[in-house]
Amino acid sequence: MTTSATTRRTITSGWLTFAAVVFLLTGVFNVINGLVGIFSSDFYVVDAGQVLVFNFTAWGWLWLILGFVQIAVAAGIMNGMTWARAAGIALAALSIIGHMLFLAAFPWWSVLTIALSVLVIYALTVPPHGATAA
Structure with missing residues (x-):
């Protein structure tokens, strides 16, 4: 009698690892941005008409x-969770929109975060369904 072990083949993707690392960096950048807005709102020197944000603390x-x-x-992305890929795309899109509103207050930071968020969206959509980070 022969027994066959069913092996489940896992597809790994370097894109998901890349997306997780870049998304982690973007999250850290946003935490820093938030802390600056909370504790030093006068750091962003702009006129009221140049930015669509009215309360830097909020x-x-x-x-x-x-x-x-x-x-x-x-x-979650690093652990291969499908919900994390979908949430990552949605949060990266929100980050892009938010930093476009914040562009006049801190342009280089916003442009960097927008570019990283675009890369994250691409890296999360490229790998096949069911793939995990390498």
């Missing part, structure tokens, strides 16, 4: 919370 809390959620989702 904006800082938003970025702080978003950054921590991004860090948690990055861990």
